[in-house]
Amino acid sequence: EAGVAQSPRYKIIEKRQSVAFWCNPISGHATLYWYQQILGQGPKLLIQFQNNGVVDDSQLPKDRFSAERLKGVDSTLKIQPAKLEDSAVYLCASSFLAGATGGTQYFGPGTRLTVL
Amino acid sequence: AQSVTQLGSHVSVSEGALVLLRCNYSSSVPPYLFWYVQYPNQGLQLLLKYTSAATLVKGINGFEAEFKKSETSFHLTKPSAHMSDAAEYFCAVNVNQGGKLIFGQGTELSVKP
Numbered sequence: 755e756a757g758v759a760q761s762p763r764y765k766i767i768e769k770r771q772s773v774a775f776w777c778n779p780i781s782g783h784a785t786l787y788w789y790q791q792i793l794g795q796g797p798k799l800l801i802q803f804q805n806n807g808v809v810d811d812s813q814l815p816k817d818r819f820s821a822e823r824l825k826g827v828d829s830t831l832k833i834q835p836a837k838l839e840d841s842a843v844y845l846c847a848s849s850f851l852a853g854a855t856g857g858t859q860y861f862g863p864g865t866r867l868t869v870l
Numbered sequence: 871a872q873s874v875t876q877l878g879s880h881v882s883v884s885e886g887a888l889v890l891l892r893c894n895y896s897s898s899v900p901p902y903l904f905w906y907v908q909y910p911n912q913g914l915q916l917l918l919k920y921t922s923a924a925t926l927v928k929g930i931n932g933f934e935a936e937f938k939k940s941e942t943s944f945h946l947t948k949p950s951a952h953m954s955d956a957a958e959y960f961c962a963v964n965v966n967q968g969g970k971l972i973f974g975q976g977t978e979l980s981v982k983p
Contacts, residue, residue: 796960796973857964861913
């Protein structure tokens with residue numbers, strides 16, 4: 755079974771530029787998550803989708819971050835404009851169904867963003 | 871509000887020694903608890919999870935963890951460390967079924983030959 759796919763793996767941009775990350779979850783997984791992991795910290799949830807609807811985006815900086823999951827499968831996370839403090843690893847995860855016992859989430863390899 | 875505290879940002883053990891990584895949680899409802907491992911430049915891999923069944927949970931690669939409600943702890947152990955266990959370990963609590971994970975700050979495990 756293929757895992758969660760993410761691209762690109764690495765991205766370097768200058769501040770005030772825009773950037774987009776792509777995620778393809780495990781086939782059949784209805785729930786998709788985007789986490790931000792700043793160096794030396796644990797991941798922090800940015801947004802959670804159930805199919806193509808948003809379940810939780812309370813931690814998403816909506817003035818600069820946006821995300822979509824149009825067909826309930828793959829998802830795109832965008833930052834515009836980027837700030838220095840956005841330098842982090844962006845992790846995508848998926849789970850079979852919100853409400854499944856324990857809600858196990860499977861993570862992709864992440865995209866490492868460096869903002870100069 | 872739910873939270874997770876991992877005691878010790880860095881733990882160093884000798885190969886063959888006991889591994890003990892500490893995790894304490896705060897939750898107003900019965901929690902689901904997880905341990906994930908992250909190798910350099912990779913995503914997180916699930917080691918084990920507690921979902922209110924047996925309090926002693928066995929995971930992959932010889933790791934296990936015990937849920938102790940009275941101590942609000944979910945410490946990760948392995949009897950004998952291998953060099954390949956060197957990685958970052960994260961404890962996490964599930965806010966609700968299928969909901970977001972709240973992670974601790976992580977513990978970096980080093981294994982000395």
